[in-house]
Amino acid sequence: MDITFRRRLAANQINIAKRLAVVDVEDGKGRLDLINPEILEGRDEEVGPDGCLSIPGLYGDTPRFKWIRVRTLNREGEAIEFEETDFRARCIQHEIDHLNGILFTSRAVRLYREDEPEPAGKGRRKNP
Numbered sequence: 001m002d003i004t005f006r007r008r009l010a011a012n013q014i015n016i017a018k019r020l021a022v023v024d025v026e027d028g029k030g031r032l033d034l035i036n037p038e039i040l041e042g043r044d045e046e047v048g049p050d051g052c053l054s055i056p057g058l059y060g061d062t063p064r065f066k067w068i069r070v071r072t073l074n075r076e077g078e079a080i081e082f083e084e085t086d087f088r089a090r091c092i093q094h095e096i097d098h099l100n101g102i103l104f105t106s107r108a109v110r111l112y113r114e115d116e117p118e119p120a121g122k123g124r125r126k127n128p
């Protein structure tokens with residue numbers, strides 16, 4: 001079963017009680033499989049848009065690290081560590097939050113609906 005759906009998904013979003021997630025932000029780097037992942041270190045927090053497959057149409061200005069170091073198992077069961085930045089780092093943090101039972105709505109400093117006008121001077125991406 002290919003559980004890649006849209007850009008990212010944590011197993012517990014589809015009722016699979018495993019610490020698994022997939023992230024594919026369609027940036028040419030391919031799909032990232034995360035098994036029992038943890039964030040070891042994060043730097044340079046910034047507030048940016050988060051959205052979620054589990055809560056269609058709702059978005060939130062959410063603080064996330066711009067740079068992270070992650071430890072995870074790969075598909076072969078080997079422990080690996082890697083660094084990630086920017087949008088891909090945001091998505092990984094979002095998915096690891098899911099695995100820890102945390103939704104972006106708990107972290108967001110402001111929630112808004114897709115059809116709300118944007119605040120002046122704010123950029124917004126759909127369902128990051």
Ligand SMILES: [Zn+2]
Nearest residue numbers: 051052053054
């Ligand atoms: Zn989500």
